[in-house]
Amino acid sequence: xxxxxxxxxxxxxxxxxxxxxxxxxxxxxxxxxxxxxxxxxxxxxxxxxxxxxxxxxxxxxxxxxxxxxxxxxxxxxxxxxxxxxxxxxxxxxxxxxxxxxxxxxxxxxxxxxxxxxxxxxxxxxxxxxxxxxxxxxxxxxxxxxxxxxxxxxxxxxxxxxxxxxxxxxxxxxxxxxxxxxxxxxxxxxxxxxxxxxxxxxxxxxxxx
Numbered sequence: 001x002x003x004x005x006x007x008x009x010x011x012x013x014x015x016x017x018x019x020x021x022x023x024x025x026x027x028x029x030x031x032x033x034x035x036x037x038x039x040x041x042x043x044x045x046x047x048x049x050x051x052x053x054x055x056x057x058x059x060x061x062x063x064x065x066x067x068x069x070x071x072x073x074x075x076x077x078x079x080x081x082x083x084x085x086x087x088x089x090x091x092x093x094x095x096x097x098x099x100x101x102x103x104x105x106x107x108x109x110x111x112x113x114x115x116x117x118x119x120x121x122x123x124x125x126x127x128x129x130x131x132x133x134x135x136x137x138x139x140x141x142x143x144x145x146x147x148x149x150x151x152x153x154x155x156x157x158x159x160x161x162x163x164x165x166x167x168x169x170x171x172x173x174x175x176x177x178x179x180x181x182x183x184x185x186x187x188x189x190x191x192x193x194x195x196x197x198x199x200x201x202x203x204x205x206x207x208x
Contacts, residue, residue: 046174049073064094067176068101071153080151081107082142082167084158084181091157094178106149110137110159139163143170156180158187 002022010018011025019025038044053070061069071079079098083091088109095105117127117136127134137160146154147170154173156164158181168175185191196204 045074063178064097067155067178068098068103070176071103074153076152077102078104078106078150078152080146080149080154080171080173081105082110082139082146082154082156082159082171083107084110084137084160086181086183087158087179087187090179094155094157106146106151108142108145110139110142110163111135112141112145113138115141137163139165139167140170143167143172147172 002024003020004024007020007023008018010016011023016025024030038047049070052073053066057066057069071077081091081095081098083094091107091109095107098105114135115138117134120136122136124130139159143154143166151173154167154171154175156167156175156177157179159167160181164177164180179187180189181187182189182191192200192204195201
C-alpha cells in the first residue's frame, strides 16, 4: 500500500533517511525497470521537454501557454482537441489561438456520431433531459477520429468523468488536459478540496 499523499515528500528534498518504509524510492528493482522506460526515444522526448516547459514557465506562464510551448519543443504540429459540447465556445477560442500559433488542429465534439443513449441501455427516465432527443457522449469516437487524423498530441477540454477515461484508453497520441468539467465550481474541481473543511464538509465526509 502506497501513501505518498500522506507523506512529507522526502523524495523531493532527497532526504532518504526520512522516507517511510512503503516509499516507492526504496523499491530499487522497480525503479531500475522504470528508468529503462525513459530510454525509449519518445518517452525521453516527452520527459525532457516536460521538464524544460516546467522550468521555463513555472509560475510565469498559463496552462495554455505551457501546452503550446511543450508541443513546440516536441515538434508536434498536428494537435487534436477532444471537447465537450457544453464548452463549445471555449473550444472555438482555443482552436483559434492554437491555429494562430502555428498548429494544425483537428477538433472532435463529444456528441460525434449522434448515437442515441438507448444504444448503451440508458432508459428515458435516466436521461439528463427525459423526453428529448439525447445522444450519448462518444469518447471512443473522439479517439478514433483523432487517430484517423494522425494527431501528434491530443488535448482534453471538459470531458465528463469516465468519458475522459475512455478517450485516454483509445487515443494513440499522447494526451494532455487543458481543463476538466465541474459545472458546479466553474470548472475548478480543486474548489471542493479548498472548501472541504467548510461549506462542503458535510457533503464530502461522513458518507457511508
